[in-house]
Amino acid sequence: MRGGRGGRVPNSRSVAPTPARKGYAAAASRRESDVSLCSNRPSSVSLSHAIPCPPISDRSYQSAALRSVNAYLSSLSTATLRPPLPSARDITKAFDDVLSRLDWPMPVGVASTLEDDLPSILSNLRCPVKLSKSALKAPGTPHSWPPLLAALHWLVQLARFRDYRSSSQSFAEGNNVLQYHFQSFALFMEGDDEAVKALDQEQFRQTEEHVAKLMATVESLEKEASDLEKRAEAIRSGPSPRETTEKERALLKDDIKKFDVMIESWKEKLLSAEKLLGEKEEGLDAKIRENQRISEENEELRKRIGSQVMNVRDAERTKKELQAMERDVAEAEIGRNVLEEKSWELEADIDRKLKELESLVEQANHTIKKLKLGCDFQYVLKAEGSSAAEVLGEDYKTVLKPFLNEAADETKKSSVAKLEEKIYLQQQSREKSILLDERKELLSILQKKIDEAEARSILLKREVDDHTSRCSAEAERMMKDRESREHQLLIMEEEAENFLKDSELKLQKSIRESDEEIQMCASELVALIDAVSEYKECMESLVGEIQADLSETTQAIVDAHKAFLSARLMSAGQSASLCGSKRAHALLTS
The missing domain is CATH 1.10.418.30 (Ncd80 complex, Ncd80 subunit)
Structure with missing residues (x-):
């Protein structure tokens, strides 16, 4: 078949x-x-x-x-x-x-x-x-x-x-691409289409992963370049150590000046408050003495009126005096009203000054805490006090004065130490200025190196961009090749399906033809078997006849040979006859 x-x-x-x-x-x-x-x-x-x-x-x-x-x-x-x-x-x-x-x-x-x-x-x-x-x-x-x-x-x-x-x-x-081509060609020559397809898919997957890794590397390099640019910009724009030290030094000087100004202002406010309190106390003592004098005069007048004998003239004079006294009393009431108004104003001023003193005391206490004088003294106002010592406390001078003197001494010492430190810092500033100049030179050198590094980074970025574009172009080309191969595979599958259908039709046709040929061959085989059997019978009869003729011919040859040998034996010697008989016997047996 x-x-x-x-x-x-x-x-x-x-x-x-x-x-x-x-x-x-x-x-x-x-x-x-x-x-x-x-x-x-x-x-x-x-x-x-x-x-x-x-x-x-x-x-x-x-x-x-x-x-x-x-x-x-x-x-x-x-x-x-x-x-x-x-x-x-x-x-x-x-x-x-x-x-x-x-x-x-x-x-x-x-x-x-x-x-x-x-x-x-x-x-x-x-x-x-x-x-x-x-x-x-x-x-x-x-x-x-x-x-x-x-x-x-x-x-x-x-x-x-x-x-x-x-x-x-x-x-x-x-070179993965070269190995891929070698393996793909070897599998193609072996005829393993499935392995070729699997190898193509694996190569496409590896290429995509490689492209993704390259893109991630490019992104990381871009981030690193941006970070380096930011750091370089921060180094350029940021202050130098000398500038930061000078700024801190200026801030400390400003704080010292502020504290000095604040202490002086508090001293002046305390002095003015003490003076004001003294003036108020003096005015209050004068008013008290005036009231005592008026009350004494009233008592003397009452005694005098009680001791005198009343007559018409005295009554008129008393009446006039009473009218004058009434006028004086009215004027005194008016003066008292004025004094009450002034006392009210004075109390309002005292309340206002007390409030100001409270704020000043709070500031002073806060300042004492800040100064850390080593004592737990705090100003406590007493509104019912009649003098500055009673209002502010009697022990503020005895308790706070030594600590203030110590603080002043320490301030002087610290100022001297700061002056020495200033001189030392000036020396250091000179040294640092020299070092700064050297560092400026070094910074210029580093700036040149940074510029070179930026130029190299730009070149590297360009190379990465070129490599990325090449990889993307290679990926596009490989995708196009893949699509073309897939298209070719689809065409080959269609051709294979058509070929399979044609092959099935041809197979059915060949099966029908082979069945017909088998039937024809079977009939021919039967006829051939019959002819062979007839030929065999004919050949058997022919072979029998040939064997009979052959046996007769053989017998005739044997008889003739015997006769010939007998004649030869008689002519030859006895020894020759024996040899001839043996040879003839051997020939007969053969």
């Missing part, structure tokens, strides 16, 4: 490596093996141009080369070369260590090995430094050390390059 459509190679078969894989593996193996310097083949690069010989006699070159060699030997955890002239064994040991890194081991301490093998090794490695036999025979001498140091330095550089090449990754290891 004829087959339908030809399928691809199944996945279970082991697929031979493709040419791309072979080339990639060979390239990777070549990259790993190209660094090996133990090969005797000369480098193709060294044949293109001659390598210049280093300045062996230059002292600066010798010191730099010795530092480089010692640094490399210390990285290998081996003994370093002691300047200015190391020993021959240390030089041989250093050559052995470096050549062992280059896969050219050499026994340590054997002078003949250094003299015999080192020139050939250097010539195979195309070293530009030429060593004489005398330098190799006595490596620890002053005239032989510079060329040996130059050759050793050249070998160290070669070993470092080999270490770098052996430790670095290959081209395809860090």
Whole structure:
């Protein structure tokens, strides 16, 4: 039965490596093996141009080369070369260590090995430094050390390059896109469409994640750049330490001046209040004395009136005196009213002054607390007091005066100390001004560096933007490729469905044709079997006849041969007859 459509190679078969894989593996193996310097083949690069010989006699070159060699030997955890002239064994040991890194081991301490093998090794490695036999025979001498140091330095550089090449990754290891193409092509050649689709999806996912990471990195770099710009702007606009110290110093001076002014004002207010109270007390004493005098005069008048004899003239005179007294009493009442009004005004003034004194006392108590004089004295007003001492308290002078004197002394001492501190601060300000000038210069240098860093950040930002645009363009291109591949996959699926339908129709048609062919072949087979059976019967009869003829012919040949042999036996000797009979018997048996 004829087959339908030809399928691809199944996945279970082991697929031979493709040419791309072979080339990639060979390239990777070549990259790993190209660094090996133990090969005797000369480098193709060294044949293109001659390598210049280093300045062996230059002292600066010798010191730099010795530092480089010692640094490399210390990285290998081996003994370093002691300047200015190391020993021959240390030089041989250093050559052995470096050549062992280059896969050219050499026994340590054997002078003949250094003299015999080192020139050939250097010539195979195309070293530009030429060593004489005398330098190799006595490596620890002053005239032989510079060329040996130059050759050793050249070998160290070669070993470092080999270490770098052996430790670095290959081209395809860090290139995910190239590995993706290799894997995709390999899976395509194997015929695994599902794996190719899964690989495409995984690559798209990794690309999107990489783009997201790059965008996050760009955002973080932008934030960091903005933070750096803000810090730089704050450094530019912010005050210097000297300015902040001067501001604090000016604030302290202002506070001291304010306290001095406040203390003076409180002293003046207390003095004015004491004077006012004294004046009020004096006025009150005068009024009291006036009232006492008036009352005494009234008593004297009453006594005089009671002791005198009344007549008409006296009555008239008394009447006149009474009228005058009434007038005096009216005037006294008017004066008393005036005095009452004045007393009311005085009481109002006293209340107002008491309120002012209360506010002043509160301020004074608050100031005493602020001054921290070391005593718990507080002003307490007594409105019923008749004098300033009774109103303010009698012990304020005895209690507060010593503490005020101490505070004044301390203030003087502190002012002296502050004056000394001022002088010291002026010296410090001069020193700091010098330091400030130096820091200004340093700040200008830092400003230049900041400008350079800003320029670098701008360049980095531009590079990041370019990289982001490239990545976005690459992502768009990959998305377009993905869409085109999806479109191609849809077209291929439609073609596969159409092909499957056509194949099913062809299969049904081929099944019908094969059934018809089978029926025809079955009838032909039956006819062929009948013909074969007839032919077999015919051949059996023919074979029987041939066998009968053959047996008759054989018997005739045997009889004729016997007759011939008998005739020969009679003519030959008896021994020959025996041999002939044996041969004839052997022929008959055969």
